[in-house]
Amino acid sequence: MTTFPEGNFTIVNNDTGRCLRVRLGRTTDVSDWKEGTKYLQYVTDKPNLELGEPDGSPATVWWFSTIDDAAERQPFNQIVSHAVGEYQNIGNHCVWLDNKPYPTAEDRKRAADQFRHKLDDMPQSLKEKLALLLPDAFKTWVEAEVGADASLAKQLELWHAYCASIAFPEHNVDEDQDGVEAAHSYIDAAAEEGIHRPQVESGPASTRMHGCGASRDKNSTYRWTYDGTHIYGADSKTVPAEQSYWTDQGGLLVGKSKGGPGQTWTIAPWKPTSATQPDPVKAIAYTGLFGPIAGLLGN
Known part of the structure; x- marks a missing residue:
């Protein structure tokens, strides 16, 4: 040595x-x-x-x-x-x-961003398959906030951001329980297709x-x-x-x-x-x- x-x-x-x-x-x-x-x-x-x-x-x-x-x-x-x-x-x-x-809020945010990108990069055929799991309440919200003509790509972009925030919350999630359950169902379905959420790694x-x-x-x-x-x-x-x-x-x-x-x-x-x-x-x-x-x- x-x-x-x-x-x-x-x-x-x-x-x-x-x-x-x-x-x-x-x-x-x-x-x-x-x-x-x-x-x-x-x-x-x-x-x-x-x-x-x-x-x-x-x-x-x-x-x-x-x-x-x-x-x-x-x-x-x-x-x-x-x-x-x-x-x-x-x-x-x-x-x-x-x-x-322990991972900090910044560490969880970094993991959430990584997961969101993984969901966004799914093959188009898989996106169309999982899109069937989007809850009606979310689609209604998109129509109200973005427009009735919002493309599937735009809907999934917003939905993936929401799923990532649910997978790596910065605080306890205690609102819109139906949306939270739908997000977890979507995340589980993505995992069955090989799209897994990353581990939260602490910064240096x-x-x-x-x-x-x-x-x-x-x-x-x-x-x-x-x-x-x-x-x-x-x-x-x-x-x-x-x-x-x-x-x-x-x-x-x-x-x-x-x-x-x-x-x-x-x-x-x-x-x-x-x-x-x-x-x-x-x-x-x-x-x-x-x-x-x-x-x-x-x-």
Whole structure:
């Protein structure tokens, strides 16, 4: 098993060329005066994960924490940001992944759209056969709303949209019980002809930056494994590994099942040069840090 290199490294996607970056949170001066004395206080927003330009700046630099978790008696195996620890006073932050244990309304809508398209794409002979199941109440509604001359294709387009909403409701259906029963009968008849409704698949798991010392819940992980091409969860107690493969999905880092584009990564030791890190001032600027320090520098 290939492991993460020692020291600082960069993580670049082989398919897209984008690398894992961090954007540091803005630091705000919230100091206050009391009885003639100024009490200094600064508040720093949380850093954010990004996929972007592999420019070799400190924002692209990470290190692998193998410090032992005393509670679980195993290494943390966290991918930790170099820039957060170096340039902000909020402690070390690492890459977390949050799995969605249940399909959301968006997931159900996506499944409903897929089912509607499957019904619309049925062979014409099958459409004509199943059209005999359209309830009279629906035909009356079409005549009132669309017109008495509405074609069979238009009727079925509207009926399929209704059936899809019944198959994957966003809330409990408690109206027009006759229509609901007719829709289920139509769906069952379509299934007998090989037109089955799809499974509701949850969208990809999301990633974020979070403190290294925080505790996980049952649907989060910060433990990672690298096999030389893929980065995925190494946490048998929380998110299943098969749902956690790092994926560059249009510029967003998400966790998905293995397979498909945007899932292979190259991890290489970071080699700072004068072109990428000429001095500490520019190193801070590369990370996106703004606040009291930037103010003093005139940025």
